[in-house]
Amino acid sequence: MHYFHVDVFSGTPFSGNSLAVFPGAAGLNGSQMQRITEEMRHFESIFLDQKNEAGDAWRARVFDLSEELDFAGHPVIGAASVLHAMAGGDTSRTWSLELKARTVEVVRERRGHGRYASVLDQGPPQFLGRPVLNDLSSWFCLDEEDLHAELPPEIVSTGLHYLIVPVRTGALKRARITSDITGPLGQVGAQFAYLLDADALEGRHWNNDGVVExxxxxxxxxxxxxxxRRHERLGDGDQQVLRQGQFCGRPSEMTISAHGGPQAITSVRVGGEVAVVAQGRLEGLPQ
Known part of the structure; x- marks a missing residue:
C-alpha cells in the first residue's frame, strides 16, 4: 500500500506537524488502520477512500496513536495536499472530505515542488458553555493569576469539544500537564483542552495525560x-496567524478566520502550508 509523509502547517520539510496519508485505503478495517498508525508513529494518520469518479470527494478516517478521531484539522489539510499532488496541475482545487463528525471542503493551491497552501472550512461552530472551575490553573501546573483576567474559559466545537483556556502572556512557557485531565474535562462536557495566549496569538495542546504535546x-x-470572534478579538472575515509548536521544537503557523457576527458565526476557516517530505510503500498489511 502506497503512502505519503507530509508536514502540515509549515512550508519547510522537517517542521510543522507530521502526518502519514494513505490514499488507497478502501479495503482496510478500523483495526488495521489503528495498527498502521501505531507503526508509523506520526501524530496522526489519515486513510482515504474515493467517493466519486471525478475524484474530488473522498471518505476519510483519522487515527492518532490511541484511537479514531471524529474530526481533525491537520490530517484533512495534509490529505488534500496529497490528493492535489496525485492529480497534478498548478491551479487551485477544492476537495471534499467526509469524516465521522462532518463533511468539510479544503481549497488547495500549489506553491512549488512539493509545497501547497490550503484553507479548510470547518463550518459553523458550537458554543457549549463557560464552566466555572476553581482549580483550572492547577490542571496545567500554573497559578490562578496565570489565567487571563478578561477572557473566560469556554467550550467550543467544530467537531471536537475543546475547552479553550485563555492565559496571560508568558504562562505558556511554564505550562505542562502532569495528571490526566480526561475525567475533569468530561465532567464539563469537553474532550480536550487548549491553552491560548489570546494577546500573542499562540497556543499549546497536549494529549490529556500530558505525555505527548x-x-x-x-x-x-x-x-x-x-x-x-465571539469575544470580539477577531473581526468578521479577518485573517490572523495562530502559532503553536515552538516549545517542542517544531514551530508551526495556522491562519485562522471567522465569518459572521459575534453571536451568529456562520463558518470558521483554518489554513496553512504543507510540505511533501517522502513517499513509501507498506510491503504487507496487519491481519
Missing amino acids: DVATGSAAGCVAAYL
Whole structure:
C-alpha cells in the first residue's frame, strides 16, 4: 500500500506537524488502520477512500496513536495536499472530505515542488458553555493569576469539544500537564483542552495525560477562531496567524478566520502550508 509523509502547517520539510496519508485505503478495517498508525508513529494518520469518479470527494478516517478521531484539522489539510499532488496541475482545487463528525471542503493551491497552501472550512461552530472551575490553573501546573483576567474559559466545537483556556502572556512557557485531565474535562462536557495566549496569538495542546504535546492542532485552531470572534478579538472575515509548536521544537503557523457576527458565526476557516517530505510503500498489511 502506497503512502505519503507530509508536514502540515509549515512550508519547510522537517517542521510543522507530521502526518502519514494513505490514499488507497478502501479495503482496510478500523483495526488495521489503528495498527498502521501505531507503526508509523506520526501524530496522526489519515486513510482515504474515493467517493466519486471525478475524484474530488473522498471518505476519510483519522487515527492518532490511541484511537479514531471524529474530526481533525491537520490530517484533512495534509490529505488534500496529497490528493492535489496525485492529480497534478498548478491551479487551485477544492476537495471534499467526509469524516465521522462532518463533511468539510479544503481549497488547495500549489506553491512549488512539493509545497501547497490550503484553507479548510470547518463550518459553523458550537458554543457549549463557560464552566466555572476553581482549580483550572492547577490542571496545567500554573497559578490562578496565570489565567487571563478578561477572557473566560469556554467550550467550543467544530467537531471536537475543546475547552479553550485563555492565559496571560508568558504562562505558556511554564505550562505542562502532569495528571490526566480526561475525567475533569468530561465532567464539563469537553474532550480536550487548549491553552491560548489570546494577546500573542499562540497556543499549546497536549494529549490529556500530558505525555505527548501536539505540534499544531487544526481542529482546535478553528475553535480558537470562533472563540476570538465571539469575544470580539477577531473581526468578521479577518485573517490572523495562530502559532503553536515552538516549545517542542517544531514551530508551526495556522491562519485562522471567522465569518459572521459575534453571536451568529456562520463558518470558521483554518489554513496553512504543507510540505511533501517522502513517499513509501507498506510491503504487507496487519491481519
